[in-house]
Amino acid sequence: MVDGKVCNSVTSNKNTQVCYICKAGPKQMNDLLTIKQRPINTYTYSFGLSTLHAYIRFFECLLHISYRLEIKHWQIRGEQNKAKMALKKQEVIDQFRRKMGLLVDMPKQGFGNTNDGNTARRFFENTALSSEITGIDERLIKRFSNILCALSCGYALNEDAFDSYAMETASLYVQLYGWYFMPTSVHKILVHGASVMRSLLLPIGQLSEDVQEARHKEVRWYREHSTMKMSRKCTNTDLIHILLISSDPLISSIRPLPVKKPTKLGTEVYSLLKIPEESICITKRTQFSQDTDSDSEINSD
Numbered sequence: 001m002v003d004g005k006v007c008n009s010v011t012s013n014k015n016t017q018v019c020y021i022c023k024a025g026p027k028q029m030n031d032l033l034t035i036k037q038r039p040i041n042t043y044t045y046s047f048g049l050s051t052l053h054a055y056i057r058f059f060e061c062l063l064h065i066s067y068r069l070e071i072k073h074w075q076i077r078g079e080q081n082k083a084k085m086a087l088k089k090q091e092v093i094d095q096f097r098r099k100m101g102l103l104v105d106m107p108k109q110g111f112g113n114t115n116d117g118n119t120a121r122r123f124f125e126n127t128a129l130s131s132e133i134t135g136i137d138e139r140l141i142k143r144f145s146n147i148l149c150a151l152s153c154g155y156a157l158n159e160d161a162f163d164s165y166a167m168e169t170a171s172l173y174v175q176l177y178g179w180y181f182m183p184t185s186v187h188k189i190l191v192h193g194a195s196v197m198r199s200l201l202l203p204i205g206q207l208s209e210d211v212q213e214a215r216h217k218e219v220r221w222y223r224e225h226s227t228m229k230m231s232r233k234c235t236n237t238d239l240i241h242i243l244l245i246s247s248d249p250l251i252s253s254i255r256p257l258p259v260k261k262p263t264k265l266g267t268e269v270y271s272l273l274k275i276p277e278e279s280i281c282i283t284k285r286t287q288f289s290q291d292t293d294s295d296s297e298i299n300s301d
């Protein structure tokens, strides 16, 4: 999968506030009755859902709502409102730093800001504290967290269960914060998520773009230490060579796999999963082996 920015440029969607799948603009986003009836460009389903960036986008959506909680308006107009929002923003940022040790919404030197996947994941891990800091309804944070967890867990999801859970979440969002037009990235997952998943061969979590993203760090290191710097062409050629070598299937197969802690899934996330056939096979197999074990015991006796 790729980032939303890439999807927008591939589909020549100039306005990033417009959904590239159904072409809904900000004003149509919160109208859940008509949003599902819009004509859809099914070709765009192949771009997936950008599950890694979804964490950041969902987090930023809630953050922006929390800055506007007093004004209750999508666009900030007038000096007074702007000052109010700036004050609230600073307060939220300070609290994140004090209570969670998180640097939020601060520009980073060189590129982007400090809202990365790790910040977002920490935010969704402790929903009670996040709700206390931002003033956002905890039910919504919890639901967002469950959706993101289900998307990135790597297991096959039950599309119908996901669709109804996502639409219920969208209704809760509109009911609570209808004045803030749903961002395209949130809309894409809640409204089109299930349809995109149906069109893919693998479970959505296994197509995550964090593999490419994890390469950024290595690309920077390789460029600095393993390339000629005579010209850009030389640098890029060397860089591509080393990337090809290090991602070669044979070399990849030799490298030990990183040990990952299994993520704990909550009961609500479990209810969104397809009952995996393998687990049924495993239970059957263990039952069978237990049976044969007891048989062998009898025999040996």
Ligand SMILES: [Zn+2]
Pocket: 019, 020, 021, 022, 023, 024, 187, 188, 191, 192
């Ligand atoms: Zn859409």
